Amino acid sequence: MLEQMLAESIVADNVALICTMKACSSIKDIGKGEEIHAEAARRGLIEDPSTDNVLIDMYVIFGFLQKAQEVFDRLQFRSIVLWTTLLAGYTEQSDSDNIYKLLECMQLEEISRDSVALICSLQACCIIGATSIAQEVHSEIERKGLLEKELLVGNTLIDMYSKCGSNSRAPEVFTKLPIRDVVSWTSLIEGYAQVGESEDVCRMYEEMLRDVVEPDPVTFIIILGACGRKGLYKTSELYFESMSECHGILPSLPHHIRMVGVFCRAGNLEKALAIVQKIALSSKFSCGSCAIQMNVM
Structure with a gap:
């Protein structure tokens, strides 16, 4: 169909151009996407902001970030959507x-960010450990009152501080959230686990239960890892x-692997071996994934 559209010069306006580029993204055909881009440029169809949005989105989807x-870079006006799309790609x-x-x-450029852009910025700061920039993003979130309005923004901020080792800042954000879900609690617990504070990990877990918030599988992966590293x-x-x-959660491979680590560190090789044998006999766990996780345990 794309070949036919080009051959018949159907890509004659921006609407058709946008449709064909979106089609290229959906069928993962970057070659055809570049061909359509070149054809559109030749016809002078790429000066429209909506076209630029789709072009950048297409190249980001394919990983062609350059x-x-x-x-x-050639755009005079860049919407927050474009900034966010490119940042998400990087x-x-x-x-x-x-x-x-x-x-x-x-x-x-003092770009004013919406919630999506703020979340993306925090995730980007986490990747590069840019706590100074993250604090600027945090200030913008506070100015816009988003901690009180949007839980996802607050959770992302806690997660960023926890993963960057800023344990004093993560609890500050946590206390400002009017509502705390399992992600809020688990992100805070992860921060204590990152720095080896197993007592605080256990304390926050108990507080989470008192707050009538049910843990999820990720919560237990973090807790088991933290306790295991301390030999508990x-x-x-x-x-x-x-x-x-108590919680109706069936332990998965990562949970079993962490228990193997717990018993190995405690010198209880018999129990560690019993879990390894259970993993080997279970059809739920593949040998390949088990070997990979044992190596990173």
């Missing part, structure tokens, strides 16, 4: 240099058993 940047590829450049450029094998066993008995 091409996306070229389109972005974040997806963990391109630290370009993430930093784009975040700095947003600051210099009895505590780890209790948490592991409580997953199914």
Whole structure:
């Protein structure tokens, strides 16, 4: 169909151009997308903002970020959608240099960000450990009153501070949230786990239960890892058993792998081996994924 549209010169206006580029994205045909881009440029059809949006989006989807940047750089007006799309692309590829450049450029141009752009900016800061820029983003969130209005923004901010080791800031944000879900609690718990504060991990977990928030599988992955690294094998066993008995969560491969680590560190190789044998016999767990996770345990 795309070949026919080009052959018959159907890409004659912006609407047709946008449709064909979106089609290229959906069928993962970058070659055809570039061909249509060139044809549209020849016909003078790429000066419309909506066309630029789709072009940048197409190149980001394919991971052709240099091409996306070229389109972005020639624009006189850049909507917040374009900034966010390009930043998300660099974040997806963990391109630290370009993430930093784009975040700095947003600051210099005093770009006002919506919730999506703020979340994307925090995730980008987390990738490169840019806590100074993250604090500017945090200030913008506070000015706009988004901590009180949008839980996802608050959760992302807690997650960023936790992963960057800013444990004093994460609880500050947490206390300002009017509503806290399992993601809020788990992100805060992860922050304590990152710095080896197993007592705080356990304390926050108990507080979460008192707040009548049910843990999820990710919560237990973090808790088991934190307790295991401190050699708290009895505590780890209790948490592991409580997953199914108290919370209806069936332990998955990552949970079993962490328990293997717990028992190995405690010197209880018999129990560690029993779990490994259980994993090997279970059809739910593939040998390949088990080997990979054992290597990173």
